[in-house]
Amino acid sequence: MAGAEGDDSLYPIAVLIDELRNEDVQLRLNSIKKLSTIALALGVERTRTELLPFLTDTIYDEDEVLLALAEQLGSFTVLVGGPEFVHCLLPPLESLATVEETVVRDKAVESLRKISQEHSPVDLEVHFVPLVKRLASGDWFTSRTSACGLFGVCYPRVSIMTHTFESTLITAVMHFRTLCSDDTPMVRRAASSKLGEFAKVLELDYVKSDIIPLFTALASDEQDSVRLLAVEAGVSIAALLPQEDLEDLVMPTLRQAAEDKSWRVRYMVADKFSELQKAVGPEITKNDLVPAFQNLLKDCEAEVRTAAANKVKVFCESLPEDSRETIIMTHILPCVKELVSDTNQHVKSALASVIMGLSTILGKDNTVEHLLPLFLVQLKDEYPEVRLNIISNLDCVNEVIGIRQLSQSLLPAIVELAEDAKWRVRLAIIEYMPLLAGQLGVEFFDEKLNSLCMAWLIDHVYAIREAATCNLMKLVEKFGAEWAQNTIVPKVLGMANDSNYLHRMTTLFCINALSEVCGQEITTKHMLPVVLKMSTDQVANVRFNVARCLQKIGPVLDSSALQAEVKPVLEKLATDQDMDVKYFALEAISGMYLFNLPTYIFSETFSFSSILFFFFSFSLSP
């Protein structure tokens, strides 16, 4: 503890304190992150009287330091002496709540909200409430925006405990009202985004009498950015109100938002549609939201249609059960049909990612009659992303009608994607291969898709070759080792004689991936001879990959094969001309704990590899 004569333990703390004002940001940051250690060493008294005043003034620092500070202070209560003294944390957090950087301010507000819970009701009224009022009437918008986030947490507790129940609430509402009509759009935005939360802590009567007018005003603000945040507030408020009040109090405003002149506001409505649907209940959904949703699906702005298309499945799922099918068939499906041939690729792609989900809702007959034609159109779409999204969701359809219905159209779509000029598209389709293989069955796969999977192994993009190897492993997991031995292993091993060294290396990578799933017999009998033969390859990259491969498949092999076949080859590689080959051979040897190394290898290479090993293990140890 502090003050002990010549105490050695002071030194590290002294360093930490000095580094609070080091030139180097990283050191300051480290020091701030250990603020609790400093406070503990100083004791509660000095933390309150010296450390906190210092921290209050450090708001000139870099954002990352301030962010860390704001976070630390949220859990500092014990270090200043417990709930009795928690209000000492308010000054530094207040100054952090006024900086221009949003992340820092938000963190300061979060910490303030946290420590507000640790205030006694009296302290809350004496210390915390005045702070909120100060921030709310601050000169700069930064402090006023921060205030918006604090009403929600402090007023419910103040009001319950004290006699001034009514007046406190009224002042709170009054302050909030001022913020809602602030001159700067930033404050109105903050108020708009916190309105829902504030409404939640108020009595229902206050929500109706005071919050609704604020909501209505914000929802018709001249700034688009304010109006679009009001949509979210509207959803929260709607969830609070009883069914009978919804129609009068919030629906007119929400209806207006769904038809707002600004596409950004309509986008927000589309984006929040499921929450809205949940908040207003089945009746209003049927009467109001269904037509609104239809309009959003037909919106003139593609961004809005995209957002709405994304919600098609969730919206349909949450429709009241009694009328779900009718509504979908008569109102939603016609719009969906139009979207399938939308001019915008993002709209189609959003739709493709959810449309398959409709089949579970509509059942087999409707799917075959109405949805299947749409899937087929999307499978032939000119944009690969649309096709991919359909393929990636095939499982939904599989449950309902079986994938065979689609296979005729599926195949050309897959082939086309597999050969797409963009490697990212090829990569995406490879990732769906195991899933497709599982659903289509081994016969179909062998017949139609196997050749594609092998073609990817010699793709000119490494990422594709790598994914193709991984894909083979997953296929073997699905179809079994016997299938592997008959179909893919011969092809993979055949590539070992390819004239292109990259293809020869692919063989090794495939063996790395396949040895475990194929098991000891196939690995020892078929793969190992090929690997060993490649140890004399003229390209060093191939040779050191042989060493790595041997290390990798070692655990699968039996020990006699290891001693008789692998050991001599690795020993030979360990004396290779090439430095990397030597290194990996030695690593394989020591990794397998196989042999007592002959001393001549040590004498030649020990210094080099031991240093490498040293660094390697050093970098791994924490």
Next chain:
Amino acid sequence: MSAGGGGNDVQWCFSQVKGAIDDDVAEADIISTVEFNHSGELLATGDKGGRVVIFQQETENKSQPQCRSEYNVYSTFQSHEPEFDYLKSLEIEEKINKIRWLPQKNAAQFLLSTNDKTIKLWKISERDKRPEGYNLKEEDGRYRDAATITTLRVPVFRPMDLMVEASPRRVFVNGHTYHINSISVNSDNETYLSADDLRINLWHLEITDRSFNVVDIKPANMEELTEVITAAEFHPHQCNTFVYSSSKGTIRLCDMRASALCDKHSKLFEEPEDPSNRSFFSEIISSISDVKFSHNGRYMMTRDYLSVKIWDLNMENRPVETYQVHEYLRSKLCSLYENDCIFDKFECCWNGNDSVVMTGSYNNFFRMLDRSQRRDVTLEASRESCKARQVLKPRRVCAGGKRKKDEISVDSLDFNKKILHTAWHPQENIIAVATTNNLYIFQEKVN
């Protein structure tokens, strides 16, 4: 004082001149932009050397009312450095193309500055305290013996001389393939636009790694290119409206509410060409070099090579007012083309209550155009009138015929001395006029 009104009844007098007085001008010192902040308390200039200099208005001094508008250097910093784009083998100049102040949000001030490619958000803040007290060393840096440490010291903040710091807060890169000519902050105070020759992008002030392309006029085949974007600005109050001007003399107004991509304009402002004035230079001189909304948002002003036009946003087919800036140059276009002056990009600005506009010309002349009285005056920013509170005399250029006394002949105008950038204090009659490497500040004469 008549809140920026008054127009030509105002007598302008010299207040200050900034910059080197000697005649050789270093290229880096050439002023490339001038901008007052929203309160007028600060004035920023950018130059070809990538520096930003900020001047601060002295607080009112009761005993010397004439010193009211004295601006002194507040902060100087290097905003942009020369760069090299290795992929395209292009040098990127450090020249500051535009500066825009953000509305003040806390005690610090923020501005955006841009060169051809990169936009930066700067914070200018004051510091008057510094921490004191170390545990392991003295304040002068000498280390203490660690064994003597018996108690811990927490540093304390002590007052110090005021220090102004400029720090880069955000760097917005990779948004533009062509040269950025404009930046403009939206009235929502969270987004801004940046325009280059062919595209306009919308940025969020807190997000540097992506921007949204709102206008793209690049033709699929660059050989079909007939028009470039020359300037763009947001409406001062309507968050959804912005305009951009083109090299063909048209202005397009776009509504961001209507759609995410504003390739289709909602209004096109264009004056039918007068066939009698048609010449080889018609298209060049009709290119708009600057567009500015009036403070009240009802009008916008455009500057082309020879004139200033004021447009009512509700009338697209012709400007409501047209002012000739230097009509006497019409007969000189041929030689102005040869010395490239015809491509000079003059800017223009409104006074605080939109009743007078100002724009620059050659020979260090600048023009004040009074809208209500339809009167105009030519003034000169010159060393000769550099005496404190000296009233600026109107200048006249002889348009041909016999030269009268006090008139200057067109042939004796110095085309190397041009005033491209000017700024008007948002409330008061204080103007900042940039000649090549000097910044002149003039103010209304107070009697």
